[in-house]
Amino acid sequence: MKNxxxxxxxxxxxxxxxxxxxxxxxxxxxxxxxxxxxxxxxKDAAQIKLPLDKRSSVISALDAIAINTKSECGNIVPDINVLSRTLFFSGGITKTLKFPSLGEIEFRAASCTGALYHIEIYIVCANISGLEAGVYHFNPQNLSLTILRKGDYRKILANATANEPFTSYAPIMLVFTDMFSRNAVKYQAREYRHAFWDCGTILSNALAMSNIQKMSYKLILGFVDSEINSLLGLDVKKEAALAILSLGNSSQELPIPPPLSDIAKAEPEQDMNLFAINEIHASSSLTNHQEVSSWRKQNTEHVYQKSVKLIESMESAFPKDSLETVILRRGSTRKFSHSSISLEQLSTILKRSTGRIASDFEEESINDIYFIVNAVDGLEQGSYFYNKEHGSFEILQKGNFRDASGHLGLDQNLPHDASVTIFFMTNLQKILGCFGNRGYRVAQLDASIMGGRMYLASYALHIGATGLTFYDDEVTEFFSPHASNKNTMFMIAIGKKAKS
Ligand SMILES: Cc1cc2nc3c(=O)[nH]c(=O)nc-3n(C[C@H](O)[C@H](O)[C@H](O)COP(=O)(O)O)c2cc1C
Structure with a gap:
């Protein structure tokens, strides 16, 4: 890809x-x-069963979502328990539900379009307490790691990121990959959007887990795709690495890695025509270290608009439920009542979910937040823009837009009945101008991580939420002229669950 x-x-x-x-x-x-x-x-690879301590930590979920761990703080060297908790509370199975026609379905810690669970997690690590250096695949079904390579391969990963500084010190690197066909079977080519949506919701949990475990982290999207894919032994027409999350900090230098020998092969997944997905993935791939370095230098600018003052949240009144409790409680709301949430709740959700995270792409805000208020005590019905920098709301248009809210969310009842529907919008032209085709990955993931944090913030406040899909251009039209140069990346509805 030329940048x-x-x-x-x-x-x-x-x-x-x-x-x-x-x-x-x-x-x-x-x-x-x-x-x-x-x-x-x-089939033929050995597995290591992971221990699991599900006990709650003392930091509340709302604090965990909001903290932004920087490299200087939290220099713990994670052990197998910390790794296992991070994996379980991000991608583990948290409940099993029985459906009359489908039987039992295992649901996971983070939401996922169609519950198709197409995001896989790999671990590339040093020797840590309880686990030898290696390349592993996380199997949530039996909470185990499959051993793919033995030895410390972090230097290969670090090289592929053009030696992004965090990769030189992190004892653990998680690599999130996407199995295209698992989601495309339902959503066709739109799958590639979902890849980043569903990776983002898992990442929201993983970032919050890093925060409560005092691990520094960095989210890295710039890497030579082919080098990471071959380190993991991926079948590149069917699956690909999307993002890397470095975890922890140690002062030891990366050792010379063992040679890349043959790697265990996974059971084949469904064959299908993935042409459009393969095209966009290849076109947004970086092919050498030089491209990665220069891609990372790109930056974005953002102009904020004038706005009205935000009513401050009353923090002390809010529940202090732990992150673990909230993750286990979360599940997409299937029916909203029309009742109101409070302005303080809405403010808290927006404030806590939109703070910066440590990444190799976000210098300034990438996605803007627009929303429709159907029922919020203390805030008039209407359409709004959230000014993140000033922490304030700008009213775009007053009025009852419940029907529009339902329509924009693909004419479903959920966005119609919710208290608020929130849209993550970006000036794609500007982002692609800065980051090239790969900026598409950045824009989607930036939005979905905020969306995932909003899920957690809502459930921390004992209210409901669900991700949604939308009519792209009609969302832009609805929020225009303010949003006239912006494209919609993600949508979430928030409100009180209806009594069934
Ligand atoms: C980005 C995103 C979009 C979604 N879109 C819809 C939607 O349009 N309609 C719907 O009913 N559910 C939607 N969902 C909810 C998923 O169906 C739900 O996350 C999945 O069934 C897993 O269940 P859980 O979230 O309760 O764990 C969406 C979820 C996400 C993350």
């Missing part, structure tokens, strides 16, 4: 818009009985 090419990202984005994107077939049918197995398995 400034943007054509492929536009073609993909426009082609996968609801309702008429040309990369989506309107006659496509998906039956839940054909849901692919959501677990990647390696």
């Amino acid at each position: 400034y090419e943007t054509e492929a990202a536009w073609q993909y984005h426009d082609g996968t818009k609801h309702p008429n994107g040309i990369l989506l077939s309107r006659s496509h049918m998906y039956h839940p009985a054909n849901r692919p197995t959501p677990y990647k398995t390696y």
Whole structure:
């Protein structure tokens, strides 16, 4: 990819818009009985069972979401228990529900479009207490690690990131990968958006877990794709690495890695036509270290608008439930009542979920927050813009937009009945201008991490939330002229659960 090419990202984005994107077939049918197995398995590879301590920590979920751990603080060297807790509370199975026609479905710590669970987690680590250096695959089904390579391979990963400084010191690196067909079977080419949405919700949990365990972290999106994919032994037409999360800090230098020998092969996943996904992924890939370094130097600017004052939250009145409790309680709300949430609750959700995270791409804000108020005590019904820098709301238009809220969320009841619907919008032209096609990955992931944090903040406050999909251009139209140059990346609805 040449860093400034943007054509492929536009073609993909426009082609996968609801309702008429040309990369989506309107006659496509998906039956839940054909849901692919959501677990990647390696037949002949040894596994290590992970210990699990589910006890709650003392830091509240609302604080965990908001803290931004910097490299200087939290220099703990994580052990197997810390790793296991991070994996479980990010990608582990947290509940099993029985459905009359489908049988039992295992749900996970973070929300996922269609509950198709297409994001896999790999671990590349040094010797840590309780676990030898190696490359592992996380299997949430039996809470184990599959051994893929023995030895310390972090230097290969660090090289692939053009030696992003955090990778030189982190004892653990998590790599999040996407198994395309598992989600495309239902959502077709729109899957590549979902890749980043569903990776982002898992990352929100992982970042909050890093915070409560006092581990420094950095989210890294700039890397030579092929080098990470081959380190993990991925079948590149069907799956790919999306993001790297460095965890912890140690002062030891990275050792010379063992040679890359053959790696265990996973059981094959479904074959299907993934042309559009393969195209956008290849076009947003970085192919050498030079490209990675210069890509990382890109920056974004952001102009904030004038705004009205935010009513400050009354923090002390809020529940102090632990992050672990909130993650175990979370589940997408399936029916909202029309009752109101309070302005303090809304303020807290927005404030706590939108603070900066440590990453190799975010210098300034990438996504803006627009929302429709259907029922918030203390805030008039209408459409709003959230000014993150000033922590204030700007009213765009007063009025009852409940019907519009439902319509924009693909005519579903959930966005119609919710108290608030929130849209994450970015000036894609500007972001792609800065980051090239790979900026598409940045824009989607930036939005979904905030969305994932909003899920957690809502559940911390004992209110409900659900991710949603949307009619792309109509959202822009609705919030215009304010949002006229912006594209929608993610949507979430928040409100009180209806009594069933
Ligand atoms: C980005 C995103 C978009 C979603 N879109 C919808 C949607 O349009 N309609 C819906 O009913 N649920 C939607 N969901 C909710 C998922 O179906 C739900 O997360 C999944 O079934 C897993 O269940 P859980 O969140 O309760 O763990 C969405 C979730 C996410 C993360």
